[in-house]
Amino acid sequence: MNSSSSPLLATHGLCFSFGKRPILHDVNLRVEPGSIYGFLGPNGAGKSTTMRLLLGLLRPAAGSVQLFGHDLARHRVALLGRVGALIENPSLYDHLTGHENVEATRRLRGVAAHRTAEVLALVGLTDNAHRPAREYSLGMRQRLGLAIALLSDPDLLLLDEPTNGLDPNGIIEMRELMRRLRQEQGKTIVVSSHLINEIEKVATHVGVIQQGRLVFQGSLPDLQRLQTGRTRLVLETQDADTCRNLLPRLLAGATPAGPGTLWLPWVSREHTAEVAAAVTAAGLPLYGLHLEQPSLEDTFLHLTEARPTLA
Amino acid sequence: MNSVLTPALPELATLPAATNPFGQLRRTLAADALKLRRTAALRLTLLSGAFPVLLAFLIFFFKGHEILKAGGTPWPRFISLAWQTAGTLLLPLFVVLLTSLVVNIETKATAWKHLYAQPVGRGAVFFSKLLLILALNAVALVLFVGLVLGAGALLGVLQPKLGFQAHAVPMEVVLRMLGRTYVATLGLLAVQYVVSLYWRSFVVPVGVGMGAVVATVALLSWEHADKIPYAAPLMTSVSMRMSKAGVLEAGHELAKHEWYSLAWCGGALLLGYLLLYRRNMTT
Incomplete structure (x- = not known):
C-alpha cells in the first residue's frame, strides 16, 4: 500500500x-x-x-x-x-413510496431537488418509484437504500x-x-x-x-x-510413510494427507526436481507431483481461523 | 488489480462547512413532516377531537330539552360537557398515543442509525420531532374546539328550541381554556417523548402512559395530585365552572397544576436531551 x-x-x-x-x-x-x-x-x-x-x-x-x-x-x-452510508438493512419507511423515502433524506440533507430522480434512475428504480416501499422485494429495498446513500454525491x-x-x-x-x-x-x-x-x-x-x-x-x-507463500507440493506415491522414512532429510517438513499422499511446503523448482529424483532413486513409484495453490478463500479462512500477528 | 484513471480526487484538507443549527433543524423538520404522510399519528390528530364532540352533540340532540330546563344560553353547558368528556381521559391518552406513534415512525423503519449518520446534529433530531408533536397536539386541540363550536351551531339549526342560535358563544373563555388545556398537556407530553426516545419501542411508552393515566385517576384525591403531569389536563377541564347566572368562567391565570406541567416539561426535556445526546447507537 x-x-x-x-x-x-x-x-x-x-x-x-x-x-x-x-x-x-x-x-x-x-x-x-x-x-x-x-x-x-x-x-x-x-x-x-x-x-x-x-x-x-x-x-x-x-x-x-x-x-x-x-x-x-x-x-x-x-x-x-x-459520507453516504448503508448500514445493515436499509432504513425504509414502509408507509412511504420509494420516491418519498429518497425525498425524506434529500430534505434532511438539503440536497438539490433533481437528485431524487437521478439516484432512483442510477439504481434502476424509476419505474417503481411510486409504489410503497412495503411492496418492494429485498433486492429493491437494498437498491433503494443505496440510492439514499448516494443522494449527496x-x-x-x-x-x-x-x-x-x-x-x-x-x-x-x-x-x-x-x-x-x-x-x-x-x-x-x-x-x-x-x-x-x-x-x-x-x-x-x-x-x-x-x-x-x-x-x-x-x-x-x-x-x-x-497466499503464494502458502503454496504446497503434493506428492503421490504408493505408501506415504515408507517414502518419508526412506527420505528423512528431504521430506522432513512433509505432512501425510492420505495413505499415498504427502504435502510439502513449496520451496523452489530445484527442490521440486530434487524430490522427484530422490523418490525415483529410492525405488518408490512416483504417481504424481504437482503444485497446489490455496484459493483466496482458503487464505481468508486461514487468516480468520488462527490469530497470527498483524500482517 | 485494474488501474483506473480516477477523476480528480476530493480535496482533503478543507473542512466542508456544516450548516448552522437552525438550518439543520429546519431541514430535519421538513423531512419529519414528509414522513407523517399516511401515518396513524396524522389520522389520530385529525380525528381524535371528533369523538367527544359527537358524544356531546348526541346527548344534546336527544336530551337537550331536559338538560336546559332552566332556559338561558345553552353554550356553557354544552362546552363544558364536551370539554370534560375530552379532557378527563381522552386527552392524556391522545398525547400518550401521539408521542409514541410519531417516535415509532423511526423505530419501525429501523431508521435511528440512518438518522444519526446524517449531517445534522442530535439536537436537530431531538427538537424537530418535539416541535412536530407540539404542533400536532395544538392542531388536535384547535380542531376539537372548532368541532365543539361547529356542533353547537349545527344544533342551533337542527334543534332551534335549545337556543344555540339565539345566544353568543363565550369566545373569550373558550380561547383561554384552549391555551390552558394546551399548557396542561405539555408535562406529560415531554415525559412521554423522552420515554419513547429512550426505549425506542412502541409498547413501552404506551404501556407506561396508560398505566400512569389509570394510576392518576386513582390518585386524584391525593393532596399532591396536582404535581402529577398526567392529572393536569383533567384538572384544567374540570376547572371550568358555570356561575349561578349561567355564565361560563375560567381562571385568567395559569393554575398551580399548570405551572407544575410546565416544570415537568422543562425538566423532562432537559434530562432527556442530556441522556440521549451522548448515547451510543447500537442495534
Whole structure:
C-alpha cells in the first residue's frame, strides 16, 4: 500500500467494548482515496461495530477516526456531509413510496431537488418509484437504500453487507454498480462482507478482521502474495510413510494427507526436481507431483481461523 | 488489480462547512413532516377531537330539552360537557398515543442509525420531532374546539328550541381554556417523548402512559395530585365552572397544576436531551 499519499479514512488504535465485553481492539484502518476497500471478517468479528464507529454512531473507548484528514469526533456533522452510508438493512419507511423515502433524506440533507430522480434512475428504480416501499422485494429495498446513500454525491461510501439477502443477479448488479461508481465518479468505497468471493472481484484493497483485531490489511495483490507463500507440493506415491522414512532429510517438513499422499511446503523448482529424483532413486513409484495453490478463500479462512500477528 | 484513471480526487484538507443549527433543524423538520404522510399519528390528530364532540352533540340532540330546563344560553353547558368528556381521559391518552406513534415512525423503519449518520446534529433530531408533536397536539386541540363550536351551531339549526342560535358563544373563555388545556398537556407530553426516545419501542411508552393515566385517576384525591403531569389536563377541564347566572368562567391565570406541567416539561426535556445526546447507537 502506498503510504506516502494521505488516506481518505484512517483509524488510530480504535477500541470499543459493550460494557465489559471487548469488541474491537486497536484497529488501525487505512483507506486510500479512490479505492474499494473490502472489509472482511466472519459474522461477529466486529465489522458492523467498526462501521458504526466510522459514522460516529458509537463513541470509541479509545482511539480516533479521521475522515478526509479531520477528526470525526470534533467535526462529525460537517464530515458526514461528504459520507453516504448503508448500514445493515436499509432504513425504509414502509408507509412511504420509494420516491418519498429518497425525498425524506434529500430534505434532511438539503440536497438539490433533481437528485431524487437521478439516484432512483442510477439504481434502476424509476419505474417503481411510486409504489410503497412495503411492496418492494429485498433486492429493491437494498437498491433503494443505496440510492439514499448516494443522494449527496458523497466522496466516501460506507456499505455494510450490501449484498445481504440478494440473489446472485442482485449481487452481480451491486458489484457492477460499485465498480462504476469508482471508475466513473472516483468514489471511495468501504464495503464489508463475510464472503471473500464477493469482495475479490471488486476490491482494490482488503482488510481482514478477526475477533476485533485487524489481522491483515493491504492491497488485493498483497493478499494474493500472502497466499503464494502458502503454496504446497503434493506428492503421490504408493505408501506415504515408507517414502518419508526412506527420505528423512528431504521430506522432513512433509505432512501425510492420505495413505499415498504427502504435502510439502513449496520451496523452489530445484527442490521440486530434487524430490522427484530422490523418490525415483529410492525405488518408490512416483504417481504424481504437482503444485497446489490455496484459493483466496482458503487464505481468508486461514487468516480468520488462527490469530497470527498483524500482517 | 485494474488501474483506473480516477477523476480528480476530493480535496482533503478543507473542512466542508456544516450548516448552522437552525438550518439543520429546519431541514430535519421538513423531512419529519414528509414522513407523517399516511401515518396513524396524522389520522389520530385529525380525528381524535371528533369523538367527544359527537358524544356531546348526541346527548344534546336527544336530551337537550331536559338538560336546559332552566332556559338561558345553552353554550356553557354544552362546552363544558364536551370539554370534560375530552379532557378527563381522552386527552392524556391522545398525547400518550401521539408521542409514541410519531417516535415509532423511526423505530419501525429501523431508521435511528440512518438518522444519526446524517449531517445534522442530535439536537436537530431531538427538537424537530418535539416541535412536530407540539404542533400536532395544538392542531388536535384547535380542531376539537372548532368541532365543539361547529356542533353547537349545527344544533342551533337542527334543534332551534335549545337556543344555540339565539345566544353568543363565550369566545373569550373558550380561547383561554384552549391555551390552558394546551399548557396542561405539555408535562406529560415531554415525559412521554423522552420515554419513547429512550426505549425506542412502541409498547413501552404506551404501556407506561396508560398505566400512569389509570394510576392518576386513582390518585386524584391525593393532596399532591396536582404535581402529577398526567392529572393536569383533567384538572384544567374540570376547572371550568358555570356561575349561578349561567355564565361560563375560567381562571385568567395559569393554575398551580399548570405551572407544575410546565416544570415537568422543562425538566423532562432537559434530562432527556442530556441522556440521549451522548448515547451510543447500537442495534
